[in-house]
Amino acid sequence: MALAAAVHPPHIDETIAELKAIFGDRLSTAAAVREQHGKDISYHEAHLPDAVVFAESTAEVQKVVQICARYRTPIIAFGTGTSLEGHISAPQGGISVDVSRMNQVLQVNEADLDVVVQPGVTRKQLNEYIRATGLFFPIDPGADASIGGMTSTRASGTNAVRYGTMRENVLALQVVTADGRIMRLGRRARKSAAGYDLVKLFVGSEGTLGIITEITLRLYGIPEAMAAATCAFESLEGAVNTVIQTIQSGVPIARIELLDDIQVDSVNRYSKMSLPVKNTLFLEFHGTEASVKEQAEMVQAIASDNGGGSFAFTTQAEERTRMWQARHDAAWANKALKAGWGMWATDVCVPISRLAECILATKNDIVALDLVAPIVGHVGDGNFHLTIMVDPDDPTCLKRADALNDRMVARALELGGTCTGEHGVGLGKIKYLYAEHGESVSLMRAVKRAIDPDNIMNPGKIFGPLN
Amino acid sequence: MALAAAVHPPHIDETIAELKAIFGDRLSTAAAVREQHGKDISYHEAHLPDAVVFAESTAEVQKVVQICARYRTPIIAFGTGTSLEGHISAPQGGISVDVSRMNQVLQVNEADLDVVVQPGVTRKQLNEYIRATGLFFPIDPGADASIGGMTSTRASGTNAVRYGTMRENVLALQVVTADGRIMRLGRRARKSAAGYDLVKLFVGSEGTLGIITEITLRLYGIPEAMAAATCAFESLEGAVNTVIQTIQSGVPIARIELLDDIQVDSVNRYSKMSLPVKNTLFLEFHGTEASVKEQAEMVQAIASDNGGGSFAFTTQAEERTRMWQARHDAAWANKALKAGWGMWATDVCVPISRLAECILATKNDIVALDLVAPIVGHVGDGNFHLTIMVDPDDPTCLKRADALNDRMVARALELGGTCTGEHGVGLGKIKYLYAEHGESVSLMRAVKRAIDPDNIMNPGKIFGPLN
Incomplete structure (x- = not known):
């Protein structure tokens, strides 16, 4: 870098x-x-x-x-x-x-299924802390990120298709504003119609409106039963169409993740798995024993109709953990694939009916641009990621990576999607923000100026220069 | 009035x-x-x-x-x-x-489970329009409100415990801003981390930031099976504790509504029902046949532990419709109860662990203040409503109603709740907005001034005078 x-x-x-x-x-x-x-x-x-x-x-x-x-x-x-x-x-x-260092869990309200944490608490730390309560916090970006950072970037992860993203799971915040005031946004009540939704405004604002110092999150009961499975497909379309039909059928699936063949190969090497090197879905079902069984049968039927094989179930908890750890380590697996190369992670999200089209065209671009870029995705949300591997010794490689990103984002926007499903804008997607939102970026900028008139909070991010 | x-x-x-x-x-x-x-x-x-x-x-x-x-x-x-x-x-x-008159459904995207409507479309009209697709829109405030109005007030209703409120179900908007520009906020993608969440800022802004001219909403598949039931309880605590334990157990209940004995009596008269005049839950379960059966059994067990009787199921669709129509007509039933009297509808929402305490104390206040005020509530969210009946010929009645509202809101805030779960602030709850949000109202006001500097959009609402 x-x-x-x-x-x-x-x-x-x-x-x-x-x-x-x-x-x-x-x-x-x-x-x-x-x-x-x-x-x-x-x-x-x-x-x-x-x-x-x-x-x-x-x-x-x-x-x-x-x-x-x-x-x-x-x-x-x-x-x-x-x-x-x-x-x-x-x-x-x-x-x-x-x-x-602000990493204390301040309050666990078991009966209300919520928790108050400091911003430095990480997602894994939180789940360790509350394990004995029978509750869990579902949002899981790949890294063991801090809750403050996850709030600021509107993070999501593999469970979002069922449990939502940080947008749906942050109930209240304490923040320090640009003028140095401490204030509370939102309440612990599950819903409210009292005034502007400042909580949702701060979630995803990437540190440009204030510093988050406390977060109140929703929690969920650990399901009575959980079953995870992998399913390999003859074609990428088959895998993606399985996802689409599953969502449309209303099965309350907890996780439905796609790894393309390149990504599966990479994960096999890094995480010592022995999955067939095919386009593969990682699935998880939550519910009662009976409901999990029923859900899995429904999705297996859909998969079979779309050229998917038999589900390979992981029956032990440790095996399930290992499978999802392998999924979360996908980026590291890719990094290991090309020692010394850089890694450019990018993501888009499209309406699910356009997902197959968007992924397939992106795969064509990867080939045409002669790049290595495994695809992995929270496809239940229409969200997928590319890890574009960048050879530091090839001066054209970064340019080709940039072109791939450009094309993928342009396509996603054309299909009614967004330039980022969960990574955020930061410095990397500023031009795409303007392409996506057009005129309405002026409202965002007006809000930014109103709340941080001297532009001291993470300046340069999201919008680029403000004057 | x-x-x-x-x-x-x-x-x-x-x-x-x-x-x-x-x-x-x-x-x-x-x-x-x-x-x-x-x-x-x-x-x-x-x-x-x-x-x-x-x-x-x-x-x-x-x-x-x-x-x-x-x-x-x-x-x-x-x-x-x-x-x-x-x-x-x-x-x-x-x-x-x-x-x-802007009442057209502009686009139904069946595969993506979303729909684009003009603001004058009402919720019933929308559900009629999409019925053949096998999809439905769940948000149902009592009235057959317009989608534009529901968006502006962050409305919810009986299905919110499962499907969320307008906050969770508006994906994108077209608005006309105070300076007369037309702009689009948000995208059809299910999630996005691209910039400030202007959609959520406009949802619930009560017309103070601009005029909504198009709304993109999430839809849901009509469940394979639905079962509705009523359950009468010996005590209000028993009914409320059933709700709390149901939520905590993770049963994905679709509707769980409380009517206190006074409200049941009123509904019986108006909607020609013959429910036992007791504190009663109205329940609905959505899913597959097997899952609905399993859910109902689990909740029946919880109810029985809390002094609830056997569920009285409505097996026919028409019967179910009639039951929910009676629930939705609760306010009209109350109006009919006291011919010529005014009706003051108010609501609060608290963390669910404090719900029983809040409702019981409010019932005591009603008795102490010698008022008629049936209670009905979306108790799965911790949200309940009072319909305070106001005798126009008794000059003290309005004052007592005001005192009741004051006490209920103060109690809700003290318990970590909000001054309104779904009705909004308007002119009626301005002082409570300040009590609830304190310092952070200044951020809301800053946003309002930034987007509508001349204060022409629904002035006087939410904040009162802005200078």
């Missing part, structure tokens, strides 16, 4: 001096720390912050914001650094506020 | 003259028409608009907005006039834009 030339905000020295006086050792200007906070796991050029502050409370986040606000110094929130579109980089310099 | 003194915006004559030149007969200043558009079905004081325009297209709505914007004349959108908190009244005068 390239490192961009440093940009320093005008009053960065005063900002750092004031912060240092408060945070002492918990403020760092060391190159290694700044690098870790300016580079995500994407292929984007890195931009380092001028300093990193490790905040340990909402009050401390407020202090950072108040000082930065006074000097109009940019602030970038940092959770685990696993975002994919340059969200955590600092193209205008400034202060990275690392909230990973 | 009282009629407030008329307020006229400064340039109303010029506004009306320009509109008249374009709309001719489709602009009315007749008292009867203005009254119909200034009074909703609530107990709020009515404020009449200066004129009503019947728009027939997005382009016509744009014309109205452009003219009003030039003169800074208030604009209030009107669908069916069935809102409950004074949403459609014109406290600052201005133009009511009636969109009821």
Whole structure:
């Protein structure tokens, strides 16, 4: 990953001096720390912050914001650094506020199926913490991301087809706004018609409206029964049509994921699986014993009609975990496939009736552009991902990758879809945001200006320059 | 309902003259028409608009907005006039834009389970229109409201516990903004991480940010099997605890509605039912034959543990329709109970673990205040309604009703709930909005000012005066 030339905000020295006086050792200007906070796991050029502050409370986040606000110094929130579109980089310099030490689960309301967490809690940590309650939190992007980051990018994952995304599962927030106020958005009630939905406005705002310091999430009961299976298909169309017909039939499927043959091969190598190297669905059913059985039979019938083989069920919990870990490790599997190559992860989401068309045309593009780019997708939502492998020694490779991304996004938009289903805009998809939303981006920008008039909150992201 | 003194915006004559030149007969200043558009079905004081325009297209709505914007004349959108908190009244005068003639279903995307409609389409009309497709739209506030109005108030209804509210079911919008631009918000894709969620910002904004001219909604397959039942309880606690335990157990119940004994009595009289006059749950199960049977058995077991009787199933579709019609007509049943009395409908929503406490304390208040106020609720969401009956000949009655509402809202907020689960703020709950959201109302106001700087879109609603 390239490192961009440093940009320093005008009053960065005063900002750092004031912060240092408060945070002492918990403020760092060391190159290694700044690098870790300016580079995500994407292929984007890195931009380092001028300093990193490790905040340990909402009050401390407020202090950072108040000082930065006074000097109009940019602030970038940092959770685990696993975002994919340059969200955590600092193209205008400034202060990275690392909230990973704010990692307490504050309140578990078992009876109400909700939980209040600090932003540095990771999704796996949360599920460990609440395991004994019989509840779970379903949203699972590939990485063990922080809940704060997942909220900021409107993350989803393999369970979204049944349980929704962060959009549907964040009930309330505590935030520090650009002017340094602490405020609560939303309530624990399941629904409300009281005023503008500020929670949904902050979910997916990528740190551009404020810093999230507490999140109230919905939880779900761990189903009485769960069954997972893989199913290999003769054709990609067959696999995709199975997904479409399953959704249309109303089967409340919990997970339905596609790995194309290239991706299956890669996963086999990395995760030591022995799946047939074919376009494959990973499926999971949740419910009572009887209902899981019935759902699986219905989907097996649909799959068989579409050239799918018999479901290979994983009956043990450990086996199921291993199967989904392999799915979550798909990106790492791809990275291992081409040692030393870069990895450009991108995603789009289309209405499900256009999914087969969109994936097949993208596969043609991959061949035409002579790229290695396994496809994996949360296809129940119409969402799929490409991991485009980028050879650092081939100067044309990055250009071809860029062309592939361009074509895929243009196609998705033409089909009524979106330029990103779950990765977000960050620095990487700014031009596509304008292509997708046209005129209405002006409303987003008006909202941004109204809430952060000095543009100190993660400036440069989502919109590019604001003036 | 009282009629407030008329307020006229400064340039109303010029506004009306320009509109008249374009709309001719489709602009009315007749008292009867203005009254119909200034009074909703609530107990709020009515404020009449200066004129009503019947728009027939997005382009016509744009014309109205452009003219009003030039003169800074208030604009209030009107669908069916069935809102409950004074949403459609014109406290600052201005133009009511009636969109009821924009009532076309524009596009049914069966394969994608979505539909594009004009704002004047009503929920029943939509379900009639799509019946042959095997799909349905689940959101069902009591009235046969317009989809535009339901979107604006973030409506829900009896199916929300399973299918969500308008918040979860509006995918995309076309709107005319306060400066007269037509723009599209959101896409048909099921999820997106591309920029701020403007769709969710407009859903529930009660006409204060723009006029909605097209709505893209999610649809669902009509379940293979549906079973509905009533279940009478010895105590209100038993009924409420059944709801809580059902939700906690993860049964995917489609509807679970509470009618207290007073409400059952009222429904029996109005809808010619013969239910035992007890606290009663109305339930509905959706799924396959086997799954519906299994769900019903699980909930019956929970109910029996809580003092509930045997489920009385409605096996015929017509019988089921009649049962839910009776539930939807609860407000009218109450109105019939006290001929000539006014009806003050109010609702709150609390975390479900606090529901029994909140309802029981409210029942005590009703007795203490010597009021007639049947309770009915979408209790699966923690949401319940009071219909407070107001005797126009008793000058203290309205005051006591107000006191009851005050106490109920204060209690709901104290329990972590919201001042309105589905009716909205309008004119009726402004003070509660501030109590509920505190500091963060300033963000809502900032957003409002950014998008509608001259405050011409439904001014006075949600926030009260903005300066």
